[in-house]
Amino acid sequence: MDLISTEDINQRIEVLEASHSVASRLLTLIERDDIGAREVATVASADPVLVQRIMRMANSAYYGTGGRVRELHAGIAILGFDAVKSLALTSLVEGSGTITPQDWDHSITSAVAAGEVARMIGADQQQAFSLALLHDIGEAVIASLDSGFHEVLAERRTLPLTADFELAMLAAERKQYGLHHGAIGADLLASWNFHPDLVQAVAQHHTPKGSLSRVHAALVDGDRIAHLIASELSMDQIREQPSVLLPNYVGDPQLAGVLANVKARSTAMIADLF
Ligand SMILES: [Fe+2]
Ligand SMILES: [Fe+2]
Structure with missing residues (x-):
């Protein structure tokens, strides 16, 4: 098997940086100080897998919400932007592998x-x-x-x-x-x-x-x-x-x-x- 090299890894990182997916737009958006959960939700809503993950996580027993979170912006507010950013970055990497x-x-x-x-x-x-x-x-x-x-x-x-x-x-x-x-x-x-x-x-x-x-x-x-x-x-x-x-x-x-x-x-x- 051909070995993958540091160059391959760096190229993959560059591709992931440049990706124009929903996840990459979200990651950029969350950088801004003046951003609210509703704006993040508007961008995130274009990625059904990410939406499902955010909603399922916000409704999980861990957050004690009793499964009553129905709207995406509310789910985002419960998880916090850090967790949404982590999920977005995971989606980005997932886009090129399992x-x-x-x-x-x-x-x-x-x-x-x-x-x-x-x-x-x-x-x-x-x-x-x-x-x-x-x-x-x-x-x-x-x-x-x-x-x-x-x-x-x-x-x-x-x-x-x-x-x-x-x-x-x-x-x-x-x-x-x-x-x-x-x-x-x-x-x-x-x-x-x-x-x-x-x-x-x-x-x-x-x-x-x-x-x-x-x-x-x-x-x-x-x-x-x-x-x-x-x-x-x-x-x-x-x-x-x-x-x-x-x-x-x-x-x-x-x-x-x-x-x-x-x-x-x-x-x-x-x-x-x-
Ligand atoms: Fe590790
Ligand atoms: Fe680990």
């Missing part, structure tokens, strides 16, 4: 977990949720160029994170594609003018160094929690494996409760969305 149900599962579980950790550490919950929703968007970009990468992802999703595993994963991606998925995702977010803190958080979600912004800390923990849930390890098994990376801001006494809570809420949201 995002599998397992990928969605990981994104949503990480988002719910990051939101929960953000609540615990006093960070912006909505921002942490939205960021975690697209933290692995770089993986989707790679998969859109190399369909064999879906298999790699399917296996990756079910493993708990360890420091060795993360280093090996990033090194393998760098060797094969020139860039790892965090760097690819960060390039994409930077090209769409996401805040530099969010760009940095995505670039370094597997290699957090020094003091992190709070939203970065919530993302790192959210990702670790999502991997722990997908691994289906019991608390005893988790404790027996000292190499497993645990969330930094969830202590051992709280961990079982947080895992159960995030699993229940993310499972409900996934069922509402698909």
